[in-house]
Amino acid sequence: xxxxxxxxxxxxxxxxxxxxxxxxxxxxxxxxxxxxxxxxxxxxxxxxxxxxxxxxxxxxxxxxxxxxxxxxxxxxxxxxxxxxxxxxxxxxxxxxxxxxxxxxxxxxxxxxxxxxxxxxxxxxxxxxxxxxxxxxxxxxxxxxxxxxxxxxxxxxxxxxxxxxxxxxxxxxxxxxxxxxxxxxxxxxxxxxxxxxxxxxxxxxxxxxxxxxxxxxxxxxxxxxxxxxxx
Numbered sequence: 733x734x735x736x737x738x739x740x741x742x743x744x745x746x747x748x749x750x751x752x753x754x755x756x757x758x759x760x761x762x763x764x765x766x767x768x769x770x771x772x773x774x775x776x777x778x779x780x781x782x783x784x785x786x787x788x789x790x791x792x793x794x795x796x797x798x799x800x801x802x803x804x805x806x807x808x809x810x811x812x813x814x815x816x817x818x819x820x821x822x823x824x825x826x827x828x829x830x831x832x833x834x835x836x837x838x839x840x841x842x843x844x845x846x847x848x849x850x851x852x853x854x855x856x857x858x859x860x861x862x863x864x865x866x867x868x869x870x871x872x873x874x875x876x877x878x879x880x881x882x883x884x885x886x887x888x889x890x891x892x893x894x895x896x897x898x899x900x901x902x903x904x905x906x907x908x909x910x911x912x913x914x915x916x917x918x919x920x921x922x923x924x925x926x927x928x929x930x931x932x933x934x935x936x937x938x939x940x941x942x943x944x945x946x947x948x949x950x951x952x953x954x955x956x957x958x959x960x961x962x
Contacts, residue, residue, distance in 0.1 A: 736791035738768055742798035747771060749801055780899055786892055788828055792821040836890020836922040837864060837873050839929045844876040844886070851879045871910025872917055883916045890922040895930060898923060902950060903938075911938035 740757040747754060752771060756764040772790040779785055779793065799814070841862050848857035856877040863885075864873040874886040889901040901921065903911075911917045919934040937945045 736772075736787055738765075738791075739798075743768055743794065745801045746794050746798050749797065750774075780893075780897060783891075783900060783902070786828055786832075789825055792825055795821060832890050832892055832925055833888070835925045836888045836929075837862060839890070839922055839925060840874050840886060840888045840920050840931065843931065844874060844884075848877065848879065853877070853879055853881075856881065869906060871907050871914070874920075884918065885910075885914055885916045887911075887917065887919050888922060889919055890925040892926050893923060895923045905953075908938055911936055915939070 738756075744756055747756065747767065750771060752767065754764070754767045756767060758764075772787060772794060775793060776785050776787075776790045779790070785793075795817075841860060844860050845857045848854070848860065856879075859875075859877070861875045862873065863870045863875050872885040872887040874888060876884040876886055878884055887903075887907055891898060891901065898921070915936070917936050917938075919937055920931050921934055922929055922931045924930055937943065
């Protein structure tokens with residue numbers, strides 16, 4: 733969660749690139765390593781406009797930067813990328829994203845059961861289910877209930893960031909379509925999910941009128957049209 737491996741020759745170039753004069757090559761000492769952690773934290777803050785990032789993701793980003801920077805004495809050439817290592821880093825990033833997602837779903841699943849138990853609806857608590865475990869195309873993750881028995885379809889959006897450092901989250905096209913036609917659909921945002929989880933029911937942010945949310949396109953599906961002559 734907090735520390736990550738580095739290669740001094742690579743990361744020293746990263747420090748120079750960011751205008752940091754400290755050197756980290758040589759004897760292994762804490763102050764050298766802490767320099768890297770401080771830079772990683774600064775990088776994380778600057779990248780936060782793109783969403784939540786972990787220490788591991790900041791490290792991966794810095795590795796990529798290190799491979800793109802010229803090597804001294806290499807005639808201004810660019811370092812050849814180690815694609816095996818790059819694949820490993822991408823897999824680790826995806827693994828971390830999946831871990832955060834599962835932690836969020838587990839937290840909401842348990843908290844919904846507890847909420848209903850405390851409300852005297854143990855019968856409903858017993859019926860709370862993790863829909864995403866069986867069907868990841870349903871458009872929501874947890875099937876729960878209001879205390880009056882009304883269905884509650886919860887899409888969980890979890891992050892390791894705090895509420896104060898939260899900038900945005902993503903909805904898939906499928907989630908948006910489900911939200912438009914399902915009045916029981918809602919979003920639970922879970923912050924600091926890996927440490928001290930805190931959640932809020934944001935409601936059906938797709939159907940809200942007027943909406944306090946800004947929706948921006950983030951991806952497009954591209955396919956060949958019916959006219960294949962061009």
